[in-house]
Amino acid sequence: DTGVSQDPRHKITKRGQNVTFRCDPISEHNRLYWYRQTLGQGPEFLTYFQNEAQLEKSRLLSDRFSAERPKGSFSTLEIQRTEQGDSAMYLCASSLAGTDPGRTSGANVLTFGAGSRLTVL
């Protein structure tokens, strides 16, 4: 297993175009998370899946954003009608389902991909 893969690594697009990012998680991980990171900030949660079900969406995820995880394997994040404010790094992470976090055995570490950097001109 080579970890979490994201594609493309870099995307430059013009305002108003649609873009799609793909994430391939670690195969045995049933949870998949999308985060957005702007320059100089920490990652911000967008949405997550358990298997194929999308269980939570952040208010950051406007109706121009849609995420899918068909068959509980890879996931796609699509941004429609991109705006300059969408320029950011989009990070994908995967993990096993959580257990009690209060002890080391409950860590269920999120493993991140290298991210997809979007620049909207």
Add this chain to the structure above:
Amino acid sequence: AQKITQTQPGMFVQEKEAVTLDCTYDTSDQSYGLFWYKQPSSGEMIFLIYQGSYDEQNATEGRYSLNFQKARKSANLVISASQLGDSAMYFCAMRVMDSSYKLIFGSGTRLLVRP
């Protein structure tokens, strides 16, 4: 609401010396977990160390240790014997105690190791 605060935007350290990166957190949960990640210029978030709130001993992983002070709600990262390759952004994060188990992150500290 849970929150992570990292008050050091940037830090310098001389190669081979130790450095402490600060992290304070806010939560009303009794059970929680704290993480440190490293993000080099390549962009990938690399897991370094984890501390559970019930763990009585401070976590250690090689040159990384976590100075966990529960009463003060701090979880500082200590890197011993700094190396040039330690130059990167460092993020403190906390696991949210709901069904999502998502992480919330601080704003990060940029560490530069001087030769």
